[in-house]
Amino acid sequence: MSTSQRYRLRNPASGREVVVEGDPDMIYVDRETGEPMEVVGKLLPLAPSTSRLPWAVENLRLCPWCEQPSQKDLNDCPTCGRRMTPIGS
Ligand SMILES: [Zn+2]
Structure with a gap:
């Protein structure tokens, strides 16, 4: 890191x-x-x-739990701390 x-x-x-x-x-x-x-x-x-992605729309997705944006390379939501489902599942 x-x-x-x-x-x-x-x-x-x-x-x-x-x-x-x-x-x-x-x-x-x-x-x-x-x-x-x-x-x-x-x-x-x-x-x-933990993320190396710039905070930009193309690098973000919505947390399935709290619906706050998080970087796509993170496993855990930076807002609520819960594990997010893998992209594409
Ligand atoms: Zn969340």
Whole structure:
């Protein structure tokens, strides 16, 4: 399990966004243009987490017990803690 937090960075000039793992106090530059990038947000799930999937609709499913969204790579619901049925069963 990785404990590094992932951040979303944006190049204000081009609007290009990348996701990096690491330290928001570091200065990141756009690899293509060399322009400085600004941190626009932390990526969920916040570290540490058992899931490595970003908190995005395509990675989520609804818990059959509490109907709260959870990441598809988790076996246990992060909201109610109950074991979720495997996908596709
Ligand atoms: Zn649940």
